[in-house]
Amino acid sequence: MDAPQTEIPGYDYGTGKVAKLPISMAEWEELKKSALFSEEDAIYLRLSEDVLAEQVDDLLQVWRGVIFDHPHLRAYDEDPMTHEVDSKYAQAVARRFGRWIIDTARAKYDQAWLDYQYEIGLRHHRSKKNKIDKGHTLGHIRARDLLAFCATIVVPMKPFLAKKGHPPEVVSRMYDAWWKSMILQATLWMRPYIREGDF
Amino acid sequence: MDAPQTEIPGYDYGTGKVAKLPISMAEWEELKKSALFSEEDAIYLRLSEDVLAEQVDDLLQVWRGVIFDHPHLRAYDEDPMTHEVDSKYAQAVARRFGRWIIDTARAKYDQAWLDYQYEIGLRHHRSKKNKIDKGHTLGHIRARDLLAFCATIVVPMKPFLAKKGHPPEVVSRMYDAWWKSMILQATLWMRPYIREGDF
Numbered sequence A, B: 001m002d003a004p005q006t007e008i009p010g011y012d013y014g015t016g017k018v019a020k021l022p023i024s025m026a027e028w029e030e031l032k033k034s035a036l037f038s039e040e041d042a043i044y045l046r047l048s049e050d051v052l053a054e055q056v057d058d059l060l061q062v063w064r065g066v067i068f069d070h071p072h073l074r075a076y077d078e079d080p081m082t083h084e085v086d087s088k089y090a091q092a093v094a095r096r097f098g099r100w101i102i103d104t105a106r107a108k109y110d111q112a113w114l115d116y117q118y119e120i121g122l123r124h125h126r127s128k129k130n131k132i133d134k135g136h137t138l139g140h141i142r143a144r145d146l147l148a149f150c151a152t153i154v155v156p157m158k159p160f161l162a163k164k165g166h167p168p169e170v171v172s173r174m175y176d177a178w179w180k181s182m183i184l185q186a187t188l189w190m191r192p193y194i195r196e197g198d199f
């Protein structure tokens, strides 16, 4: 299958190990329209890969900083009995999270990508959280935190997007494209959380 | 009750007619943190009221333009039998939608506001869609369109936020505050869509 080959454990993009997203390619095309996502946005996302590739660790640090600052978010990386962070788990997840920045920037929207979005949703949801890395943490990330966190992902990206000296107008376009992609992905990730027939 | 007094039909903000949001004020405080929403964001939202108040109709036109451009979105304003737009319904909704711009800008987060967020969610969901205005339209807005549409609301606002000549840095702060508020509200609106225990 034409999908990323990496050595990251648990990164099952493009493999038969991930569930199939129960929405079609045609429905995905429709969904992009609901978010005003156009081919131009894909172009600005792709432009961002080069800008972000060398800043992956810095971005992860910003986001993990927010998580560790807030008990209700940190809990998702902690053993609920001991309140100790499961750091093996957190590190395994971080590698895939870093890779996600690149995948988002590449904006290659084929069936393998769609299916992996569903898988990412399942891995936040009680269906599959902890399963991939045999974690010992809280077993479910609430829909509310997953959605609200979109802002924590995208807003702090602006200065990083500006780091390579692109004109403000271009940075702004990259930033908006990231917002659109983030909201579209979070929408797909919600699939396991939504009541039958309501998605 | 200390809530907006208007003559807009069906605008039941602050009245006993709306359902109570089943999350507490303390949980709302927590949720704001998941979105990095701070008191500074509230200040920039409030600054935007003056900028947007005289552009409400223009904004509504932009958003409705997107809806009417896309059959899968227009369907939500159409009679599913005849595919005719229920224009009495659409007009009644538009008045409340316009008022929502002002309410979002005011950022007054008390119990009445929280409860009305729940009500707005219910009015998109099959629980209450069509009920308020006795509409004859499709009975449910899909979670996916409601979430994805956040981008259609916020991204086109940027030039409107700039209309009163604020410096780009200030416009940018207003824009980010709108994004955060939008994602937080969409999160609350999802409550009726989410499986028991998953929210």
Ligand code: HEM
Pocket: A010, A011, A012, A067, A073, A074, A076, A077, A093, A096, A097, A100, A120, A123, A124, A128, A129, A130, A131, A132, A133, A135, A141, A145, A146, A147, A149, A150, A153, A186
């Ligand atoms: C909308 C913003 C979010 C983004 C972009 C995001 C991104 C990701 C990605 C890319 C992965 C790895 C998926 C894979 O296995 O390849 C992941 C997993 C994970 N994320 Fe998130 N995430 C978000 C929200 C959150 C929040 C709010 C939390 C909690 C603080 C969180 C905690 C986790 C955990 C614990 C895992 C591992 C799940 C498991 O496999 O056991 N994420 N996230």
Ligand code: HEM
Pocket: B010, B011, B012, B067, B073, B074, B076, B077, B093, B096, B097, B100, B120, B123, B124, B128, B129, B130, B131, B132, B133, B135, B141, B145, B146, B147, B149, B150, B153, B186
């Ligand atoms: C996230 C973006 C959205 C925002 C900010 C938004 C905002 C609003 C507001 C403020 C109301 C009036 C609530 C009240 O009664 O006071 C409303 C109702 C409504 N919205 Fe949305 N909306 C969004 C997404 C959508 C989408 C994607 C559609 C479909 C194209 C849609 C169609 C409607 C309809 C048909 C109603 C009337 C529901 C009823 O009471 O029967 N909205 N919306």
